[in-house]
Structures are given as C-alpha cells and as structure tokens.
Amino acid sequence: MTRFHAAHSLTEALALLHEETDTRPMAGGTDILVRMRRSPPAVPLTLIGIEGVPELQGIREEPSWLSIGAATPFAAIAASPLIAAHAPLLQDAARAVGAPAIRNMATLGGNLCTASPAGDSLPPLYVLDAEVELASKAGRRRMAVSDFILGPGETQLEPGEILCRVLVPHAPPIARCQFEKVGRRRSLAIAVASFAGLLRVDGAGRIAGARFAFGSVGPAAVTVPEAEALLRGQLAVQPDPAAVERAVLAVCATVRPIDDLRASASYRRALAGNLLRRFLSPPSSPGLNAATGHASHG
Amino acid sequence: MSTDIEFELNGKPVRIATPETRRAIDLLREDLHLTGSKEGCGAGECGACAVLIGDEIRLACLMLAGQLAGRRVTTIEGLPHSALGARLLRAFAEAGAVQCGYCIPGMEMAAFDLLRREPDPSRERIREALSGNLCRCTGYVKIVDAVRLAAAGDAGPESPPDGAAA
Numbered sequence A: 001m002t003r004f005h006a007a008h009s010l011t012e013a014l015a016l017l018h019e020e021t022d023t024r025p026m027a028g029g030t031d032i033l034v035r036m037r038r039s040p041p042a043v044p045l046t047l048i049g050i051e052g053v054p055e056l057q058g059i060r061e062e063p064s065w066l067s068i069g070a071a072t073p074f075a076a077i078a079a080s081p082l083i084a085a086h087a088p089l090l091q092d093a094a095r096a097v098g099a100p101a102i103r104n105m106a107t108l109g110g111n112l113c114t115a116s117p118a119g120d121s122l123p124p125l126y127v128l129d130a131e132v133e134l135a136s137k138a139g140r141r142r143m144a145v146s147d148f149i150l151g152p153g154e155t156q157l158e159p160g161e162i163l164c165r166v167l168v169p170h171a172p173p174i175a176r177c178q179f180e181k182v183g184r185r186r187s188l189a190i191a192v193a194s195f196a197g198l199l200r201v202d203g204a205g206r207i208a209g210a211r212f213a214f215g216s217v218g219p220a221a222v223t224v225p226e227a228e229a230l231l232r233g234q235l236a237v238q239p240d241p242a243a244v245e246r247a248v249l250a251v252c253a254t255v256r257p258i259d260d261l262r263a264s265a266s267y268r269r270a271l272a273g274n275l276l277r278r279f280l281s282p283p284s285s286p287g288l289n290a291a292t293g294h295a296s297h298g
Numbered sequence B: 001m002s003t004d005i006e007f008e009l010n011g012k013p014v015r016i017a018t019p020e021t022r023r024a025i026d027l028l029r030e031d032l033h034l035t036g037s038k039e040g041c042g043a044g045e046c047g048a049c050a051v052l053i054g055d056e057i058r059l060a061c062l063m064l065a066g067q068l069a070g071r072r073v074t075t076i077e078g079l080p081h082s083a084l085g086a087r088l089l090r091a092f093a094e095a096g097a098v099q100c101g102y103c104i105p106g107m108e109m110a111a112f113d114l115l116r117r118e119p120d121p122s123r124e125r126i127r128e129a130l131s132g133n134l135c136r137c138t139g140y141v142k143i144v145d146a147v148r149l150a151a152a153g154d155a156g157p158e159s160p161p162d163g164a165a166a
C-alpha cells in the first residue's frame, strides 16, 4: 500500500524525502499515478505531494533569467505574460500539452523529471539553453536541461533531491521562433515528432545563431549543431535552398527515431527534416512536403 | 491506514476517514455515493471524471484523497445549485446532446468551467474547452450546440460547420 504526504514547504518536502525510504515527489500526478496504476510498484511507496509548496510555484523575472517554479502547471505557463515576453516557444509548447484539465495538473518540473522523449517542454528548453536548479538536504546544484536529461525516464536527479526551478537565461533577441507538434489529433496526443527552432540575426538580416531541437525522434530531445552551423550567415528571410537542404540532410542523419504504434521510424525521420525545412522556408514558398501537415481533429 | 480528511463538497463541509492514497474518483463515487462523476479510462484520457477543484477543472481519476484536504470540490451533483449550472443542464437536454450519457457529466463540468470564465464563447472555443472529453456516441455537434444554447446572448443553435470530433 502506498502512502501520501502533502508537503507545505520545501524544507518539509526535503525532510520527508530524506527521512523515509522509498519516497517519490508527486507534483500533478499525471505521470506517476498513471504509471503506478499500470504497473504497481514492488515496494510500497510514499508519495510526497509538492504541488502546494510555495517555493516551487510561480514565474518571476530575475536579473539573469526567467525563473519558473518546478511545480508550476502548464496552464499557468500558457497564460503568463512573462512567458509570452521571454519564452514564447515554451508558451506554445505549454498550450500543446494534453487538454485543459491535464494542463491544470501537469507541471513543468514533472515533465522534465519524467524525461519522456515526447515531453513537449523539452525542445523549447533545449534551444533556450535553460537550466534546472536541484535542491536536497545537502544543498543546491544547477545544470543545463540538456545535461539533466539522460534518456527515456532517466535524469541526473538523485534520491532525496527535488527539482526546484527551471531557469531561462536572458539572451540576445530572437528574430523568429516556432514550436510545432505533430500528433494524431490536436488534443491529448503524444507527439509523433515535435520541433522547436529559433533564429538570431545580425544587423544585415543574416543568421547569427540558429538553434533547433526535435522531440520524439531519439532517446531525449535531439539537437543538430551541424545543421545550426550550416545556416550561419544565410539571410534569415530567404536562406540559400542548397544550405537548407544540407541542414535538412544533417537532421535526417542525426535523429534516432524508433518504430512504435504512432509512427514508423522512417516517417519520423522524414518529418523531422520537413519540420526544419518548413521553419526555414518563407511561408509562401511552394513545395512543402505533405508529411508535415498538421494532424487534424478526430 | 486511514486519515480524517476535510474539504468542501458542493458547498457543504465534509469530513471522512479514508486512506490518503484513495483515488478521488473512488472517494466520491464509492464512499460519498456521488455517482454522477464517471470513470472511463482511469488514465486522464477521457474526461468523464472531470470535477472542479477550487476554480480549476481537474480529473478525479488522477487525484488522491489527500490532495482534496482543505479544497473546494464541485461535482456534477453541485451544478444545479447555480443558475448557470442549471441552465447548462437544461440546455443539454433541450439540444438533444445526450445519447448513452456516460461522458455527459464530464462534458458539462468542462462546459461549466468555460462558461464561468467566458460567458459567450465561439464554437471553436467550446471545442477547445471540451477537447479533453471523449464522447463515443455523438458527433459532438449537439454537445457544442448545447453549450451555445446555455451561453449568454445566444440566438439558438447555429448550423454546425462540420461533424468532426473536438
């Protein structure tokens, strides 16, 4: 039989995690409760409820970064003017999670700690160079989101540790960004593939920095530094088609998708390339591949 | 191991001894005999167990009894207590939105949540708000009609643009 304790402060949550054996934090419960029902744990677990811990809530602008409490639900991220101003990619991802009731429960920290290859927040946080702050009774540590996530269901989180905040560093202005999630339907769909991309430009409108990350096409979000480098110096509004094709090829060669019931590996590979091509091609340009079409209702 | 849990249920205080890990849906249906909330999938995918926790729509199959402590819980049984809730339930009947009925309490909770915040939503907004609620009988059209009918300033059901699921 599992037990549940609601913590009311971070100190209390850390003490509870530390004192008892076989404890797990529970934020919104939308992953852990589904998982425990599907495969009941071999040993009784004590769940430490952290959704009511004030230190883990809220979105604040601080001198070096935007700070997002780990237990902030996606509904709050979707509605936040600060997120709209500083991290629109994350806002679009938050709006794509589940459906309204799920977004009221599911938290950003839970999404990261679950470390699903399909986690919607991951591609935006990778391209925004976001960091996580972890706390335990021993103290705090910080690392890049891309280092925190090790693979499906695996993170750097140690027993007794809590993810406290996600930090999105202030960075040079972004000229254009886009989040795309391709699923079988618009709501309650796990991504077949997802994409977050952003471009920074110099005074002449040339790409000074391009960042892309892809979800659901590898064990964690996949970045392709080679493709990013290939686009440097290109006109942001009209990059050389040959450079775009080289970048697309680099993406297709780098992603490591699997076959599953939602899509085949080869479909996902083509999709990843097409998502990048569509991001880089001006909206009016013809010849977009049909495979990137948004899944429609139903 | 049972603990006494206190919360407000449909406007009235309740106190009940229950294991803190009991699912909220079981507490409501089995222990408190409020069987209006339904369990469809038990995994957050269908919305049949939707309830209001405070002012938020949530799923009772993915909440533990311990999470209800000190909260305000509204189930479908509490909807007729408000003018909007009563109007909404009537609109579902008038629009013929109900077939087998299993998904309807969850639909009505999600629609109630929307109409409280947005008294006059477009069909598109309604479909978005109900996008976490599955119905396997209707084509959703009459359900959207019902919410429009209940909405303030409505002039009657519009002709539906298409019959696809939200």
Ligand SMILES: Cc1cc2nc3c(=O)[nH]c(=O)nc-3n(C[C@H](O)[C@H](O)[C@H](O)COP(=O)(O)OP(=O)(O)OC[C@H]3O[C@@H](n4cnc5c(N)ncnc54)[C@H](O)[C@@H]3O)c2cc1C
Pocket: A024, A025, A026, A027, A028, A029, A030, A031, A032, A033, A034, A050, A070, A071, A096, A097, A098, A099, A102, A105, A106, A107, A108, A109, A110, A111, A112, A113, A114, A118, A119, A120, A121, A157, A161, A162, A163, A164, A188, A189, A190, B043, B044, B045
């Ligand atoms: C119907 C449904 C639809 C969904 N749709 C989507 C979707 O579209 N996109 C998507 O990305 N996900 C989706 N999910 C998955 C899930 O909702 C998200 O991953 C969510 O962000 C998890 O957050 P949570 O707070 O509910 O996590 P929980 O279930 O509370 O926790 C998940 C894991 O993280 C750990 N944990 C949580 N918070 C912390 C913390 N602060 N510190 C340390 N450990 C912590 C827990 O111990 C647990 O192992 C869906 C789930 C359901 C049930």
